Amino acid sequence: MKKKFLVIVGVLIISINAKSQLPQLGKASNAQVIAAMTLEEKAQMVNGANTHGYDSASSLLLKQAKNLVPGAAGTTMPLPRLGITPAILSDGPAGLRINPKRNDSPETYYCTGFPIGTLLAATWNQDLVQNVGVAMGNETLEYGADVLLAPGMNIQRNPLCGRNFEYYSEDPVLAGKTAAAFVRGVQSQGVGTSIKHFACNNQETNRSMTNAIVSQRALREIYLKNFEITVKEGNPWTVMTSYNKLNGRYTSEDSILISTILRQQWGFKGMVMSDWDGGTNPISQMLVGNDLLQPGKKKSYDTILSCLKSGSLPSSVIDANINLILELIKKTPRFRGFIPSNRPDLKAHALVTRQSATEGIVLLKNVNEALPLKKSIQKVALFGVYSYDLFTAGGTGSGDVNKAYITNLKQGLSNASIPIEQSTEAAYNKYFNDSLPKIKKYNATKKWNQPSYHLPEILPNETDLMTSSTNADLALITIGRNSGESYDRKLQYDFLLTDDETKLLTNVCNAFHQAGKKVVVILNICGVIETASWKNLPDAILVAWQPGQEGGNSIVDVLKGIENPSGKLPMTFPIKYEDVPSAKNFPSEYATEADETKDKKKNVDYTNYKEGIYVGYRHYTTFDKPVSYPFGYGLSYTSFKYSNLKVKQIGDNLLASVTISNTGKVAGKEVAELYSTAPKGKLDKPKLELRAFAKTKLLQPAESQIVEMIFHKSDLASFDESSSSWVADAGEYIISVGTSVENIPTKAVFKLEKKWEKKELGW
Ligand code: BGC
Numbered sequence: 001m002k003k004k005f006l007v008i009v010g011v012l013i014i015s016i017n018a019k020s021q022l023p024q025l026g027k028a029s030n031a032q033v034i035a036a037m038t039l040e041e042k043a044q045m046v047n048g049a050n051t052h053g054y055d056s057a058s059s060l061l062l063k064q065a066k067n068l069v070p071g072a073a074g075t076t077m078p079l080p081r082l083g084i085t086p087a088i089l090s091d092g093p094a095g096l097r098i099n100p101k102r103n104d105s106p107e108t109y110y111c112t113g114f115p116i117g118t119l120l121a122a123t124w125n126q127d128l129v130q131n132v133g134v135a136m137g138n139e140t141l142e143y144g145a146d147v148l149l150a151p152g153m154n155i156q157r158n159p160l161c162g163r164n165f166e167y168y169s170e171d172p173v174l175a176g177k178t179a180a181a182f183v184r185g186v187q188s189q190g191v192g193t194s195i196k197h198f199a200c201n202n203q204e205t206n207r208s209m210t211n212a213i214v215s216q217r218a219l220r221e222i223y224l225k226n227f228e229i230t231v232k233e234g235n236p237w238t239v240m241t242s243y244n245k246l247n248g249r250y251t252s253e254d255s256i257l258i259s260t261i262l263r264q265q266w267g268f269k270g271m272v273m274s275d276w277d278g279g280t281n282p283i284s285q286m287l288v289g290n291d292l293l294q295p296g297k298k299k300s301y302d303t304i305l306s307c308l309k310s311g312s313l314p315s316s317v318i319d320a321n322i323n324l325i326l327e328l329i330k331k332t333p334r335f336r337g338f339i340p341s342n343r344p345d346l347k348a349h350a351l352v353t354r355q356s357a358t359e360g361i362v363l364l365k366n367v368n369e370a371l372p373l374k375k376s377i378q379k380v381a382l383f384g385v386y387s388y389d390l391f392t393a394g395g396t397g398s399g400d401v402n403k404a405y406i407t408n409l410k411q412g413l414s415n416a417s418i419p420i421e422q423s424t425e426a427a428y429n430k431y432f433n434d435s436l437p438k439i440k441k442y443n444a445t446k447k448w449n450q451p452s453y454h455l456p457e458i459l460p461n462e463t464d465l466m467t468s469s470t471n472a473d474l475a476l477i478t479i480g481r482n483s484g485e486s487y488d489r490k491l492q493y494d495f496l497l498t499d500d501e502t503k504l505l506t507n508v509c510n511a512f513h514q515a516g517k518k519v520v521v522i523l524n525i526c527g528v529i530e531t532a533s534w535k536n537l538p539d540a541i542l543v544a545w546q547p548g549q550e551g552g553n554s555i556v557d558v559l560k561g562i563e564n565p566s567g568k569l570p571m572t573f574p575i576k577y578e579d580v581p582s583a584k585n586f587p588s589e590y591a592t593e594a595d596e597t598k599d600k601k602k603n604v605d606y607t608n609y610k611e612g613i614y615v616g617y618r619h620y621t622t623f624d625k626p627v628s629y630p631f632g633y634g635l636s637y638t639s640f641k642y643s644n645l646k647v648k649q650i651g652d653n654l655l656a657s658v659t660i661s662n663t664g665k666v667a668g669k670e671v672a673e674l675y676s677t678a679p680k681g682k683l684d685k686p687k688l689e690l691r692a693f694a695k696t697k698l699l700q701p702a703e704s705q706i707v708e709m710i711f712h713k714s715d716l717a718s719f720d721e722s723s724s725s726w727v728a729d730a731g732e733y734i735i736s737v738g739t740s741v742e743n744i745p746t747k748a749v750f751k752l753e754k755k756w757e758k759k760e761l762g763w
Helices: 002-021 030-035 039-045 056-068 117-122 126-142 172-187 216-223 225-234 255-265 282-288 298-310 315-331 346-360 409-415 422-445 462-471 491-495 499-514 551-560 617-622
Strands: 088-091 105-108 147-149 192-198 211-213 238-241 271-273 362-366 380-383 474-480 518-524 540-543 606-608 640-650 653-662 671-677 689-695 704-712 718-720 725-728 731-738 746-752 756-759
Touching (some): 030 315, 039 315, 117 172, 126 346, 192 225, 238 255, 271 315, 282 315, 298 315, 346 551, 380 409, 380 422, 380 462, 380 499, 422 462, 474 499, 499 518, 518 551, 540 551, 640 731, 653 671, 653 746
Parallel strands (some): 147 192, 192 238, 211 606, 518 540
Antiparallel strands (some): 362 540, 640 653, 671 731, 718 725
């Protein structure tokens, strides 16, 4: 027995010695650690959680890593013999997406469902977005993940993109600054972010094969600009390349995009990872510096290993990629020895989501002082299936969050002790009960990324409406839309209202108006819908987006005037879908043109970004196209005056200051939006381009604040393809500061004495 014990101790000492002689990550240099790896280990390090084809010991290690945070999207390869811990990577933009339950534990692991990205952008409040990021980063940390796969920040090129809800805006400055604030917040908790999807993942149809055909100018000014701002102002740990091809090449295989633009020009020092199974050629991906393949396929592992063995993939290439993966791992909480509590403060975070959602809700219409609700309102009649069980807190797919509960509008009203008219509520309760079997059946077979079950609206008959408009003092109607990863939205139904919805709006408005009562419409939507045909019907319209798990409470806080709405649209609401500049070049029923080439289908295999830089309001303002609601638009319960705009040059920066005064009767916040108009020069230019923005503090009635907005001379530049350079012509620039792109109360002129120019490397 004693002999056996001594043998075991001896073996242990030998293996500890062997390990202590091996370079350990963090103690030895990365180069020494990498030099100690076998070729198999190197091929594993650049692949993610793939276990196929690995030896059994490696497979076991990966399985253990994947079990650390069940439901996380991925992990890097652990190598304990070299002191390398796994980095756990987990979605997503509206909060951490992990499994809420585990087989081996009675505990629950719910995460907070925060508002969707679009709502965060609609706050135009970088401090608020940063605070939401802090809360999400804290949950990431406390639940044991190392990198949050967020923010989603592609440009909302077309209202039908299925992932627009995860994204921020049609404008690169608003999208870039919002993403940078988000990144700063999350990373302040000591965990990483992965800004995604770099770049031009602007449609979901055939997303892993389609080719985005985009001009150099549109790329630089629109589709890369937002990423550039976030890289420079947010300093994200990682960047995730997109699924699609860009001008013929997969983004994860494009050395100009990754090496020249992202790293050389913008100075990005972090790691680049692929989207899940993105790209087709792992050797190209390695060569261009797409350091990590997620989740890693057996084929990529085999190809990389055999090319390493034959020498056709130089070790220096893979070593450089592994070096950046190790740099990331060294920053992770897991490597630093942090022990997750699995107990983030969900109550505190529920408050964060409740309050932040109120600030991104946009008031589109408010006539006859319909809102805020008067004290005399005793009872409201609640219409629309989305007011009840179908109320949507967030979108589907990897942007979804497994939250413990969703407060719908009905609950929000009852939490605020606002009685709901009973006959209407009873009709909806019966409808939901009757539909339950259908909903359950759908949910049982529904794929993870498919939208939730859609129940058609019910139409109350004349007698029902007579009862509810007699019993209630006001009607609320919620119109809802949901979407998710892998699918684009459809023109019919997703963008346009259904006939039933139009009838519901018309009938309820008629009945309540005849009874001398008001109607408020709440839009619980993932993206832009048609509003022009029906917006004259109700007295007030609120866009609540998908406001997170406390959504019902947030909406009621705004309805009651506890919070004064200060959100502004981060995109345009056009009159008709046909008005959208990319309408003909985006997958939809509207753009069903014949195939242009024998084997390639337009808007499926490839999409021409023919509108160039004229995306969103750049198009509508320049070509004088009327819209339903313009970019940057949003009303308040109070009013503001703009005065005393000054623009001065400080070195290479421009500092604009403007006084904003609350001229109304209640406290409120205002967003100042600064647009520039360039002098006539060689390049055609949009009429107005957002360059900076700022939000006031809560201004009391009669209170004023001087807000300052700073931007660089180079922000006035456009990209000249003929010289591959950014150019800001000398001359007079009009600086407009307004409350939407169509409402500009104050302007100033700034003279750029000398032409500003900067050569860029590129394709
Ligand atoms: C999505 C990414 C996500 C990843 C991991 C992909 O399908 O496009 O945004 O981070 O899955 O879940």
